[in-house]
Amino acid sequence: xxxxxxxxxNEGKMKEIREILGRPGLTILSQREAGIVSDAEENxxxxxxxxxxxxxxxxxxxxxxxxxxxxxxxxxxxxxxxxVYSARYMGEDTPYTIKNQKILDLLAGVPEDKRTARxxxxxxxxxxxxxxxxxxxTIEGIIGYESRGEGGxxxxxIFFVPEFHCSTAELTMxxxxxxxxxxxxxxxxxxxxxxxxx
Numbered sequence: 001x002x003x004x005x006x007x008x009x010n011e012g013k014m015k016e017i018r019e020i021l022g023r024p025g026l027t028i029l030s031q032r033e034a035g036i037v038s039d040a041e042e043n044x045x046x047x048x049x050x051x052x053x054x055x056x057x058x059x060x061x062x063x064x065x066x067x068x069x070x071x072x073x074x075x076x077x078x079x080x081x082x083x084v085y086s087a088r089y090m091g092e093d094t095p096y097t098i099k100n101q102k103i104l105d106l107l108a109g110v111p112e113d114k115r116t117a118r119x120x121x122x123x124x125x126x127x128x129x130x131x132x133x134x135x136x137x138t139i140e141g142i143i144g145y146e147s148r149g150e151g152g153x154x155x156x157x158i159f160f161v162p163e164f165h166c167s168t169a170e171l172t173m174x175x176x177x178x179x180x181x182x183x184x185x186x187x188x189x190x191x192x193x194x195x196x197x198x
Contacts, residue, residue, distance in 0.1 A: 002026045003065070005030075005066050007069075009030055013069075016186070020183060020187060040053050040058075042084075044070075047121070048070075054124070055068035065193075070121070071119065071182060076116045077114050078106060090102060096157075103155075104144075104146065115142040120136065121137045136185055139168075139179055139180055139181045151169045
């Protein structure tokens with residue numbers, strides 16, 4: 001039985017990971033389920049660097065395949081912010097309702113063509129033999145004018161996807177897996193791992 005440990009404790013994320021990477025013969029565990037404690041300092045300046053920092057920290061404690069992700073929201077009008085600091089923006093313990101409102105306030109009066117933004121996700125893999133790979137996924141959209149939707153988490157309620165005419169918090173799970181930055185990065189990593197195992 002193969003084992004994959006994903007360096008996260010986020011259950012919403014684990015659901016998406018299992019749906020995309022799941023296959024017979026593969027056990028997918030969060031680092032919490034695997035009993036691994038890691039509080040690696042994400043001091044990288046890119047999503048790639050931070051994903052690798054997290055994956056290496058967990059890989060040092062197991063002989064299983066380890067994956068980690070780093071993702072965030074880049075808003076062009078705010079010079080790419082919050083970017084790699086998305087989770088720590090305004091403080092890690094600040095609720096996203098407050099973070100989202102702050103962004104809406106910063107973009108008050110900004111026309112739609114200047115509200116462009118994207119979610120970025122990088123998945124890093126550290127193999128038991130020490131090899132490392134990264135894949136990247138993005139979803140382009142705009143920052144809406146209000147928070148909408150109950151699904152998703154984080155910045156989803158203010159990120160509007162023009163092709164679906166709704167926020168990412170209003171997408172169905174199937175739609176989200178299909179177009180999300182994490183879904184794209186995970187599917188790309190699935191192909192990389194297939195080639196590695198071939």
